[in-house]
Amino acid sequence: MANKLIQRAEAIEKGERTYFTGKACLRGHLTERYCSTGGCVGCERARSRSATPLPKVFTPRQIAIKEKHKTYLGHVCEFNHSGKRFTTSSACVECNSTKRKKARNFTPKKRVVKKRIPKVKVNKEVIIKQEKQKVESFKEMAKRIYERDQQW
Ligand SMILES: [Zn+2]
């Protein structure tokens, strides 16, 4: 790689694709830069290289899965809890427990179960008895009314 100390304008004039300033780029590459964009060749190379998998960085959750922990310390939830999360669902532990408490306190409406009226076999005697009772009570009532009227 011939790092010629050529300024951009000069390089463009000469029809070169790259130029070299002798200064490192922001990322510390001491490489040539593209005449067209002024972009660092080193950066461009790194970018194209990143298409191949980068060294794996495990998230706290992945580590927890690996080490078979039930919980891990993830990001703080919207309720600003400790950040303790379940490995399986990545759900906030505290949110989950408050949800559970709510669920426990929640009493479902009692189902209105209509009692089935058991069918009674038609029993003549019972019916007669009932009818008699009705008549008796009617008589009783009539008697009372009569007595009341007598008192007046
Ligand atoms: Zn660079």
Ligand SMILES: [Zn+2]
């Ligand atoms: Zn939470």
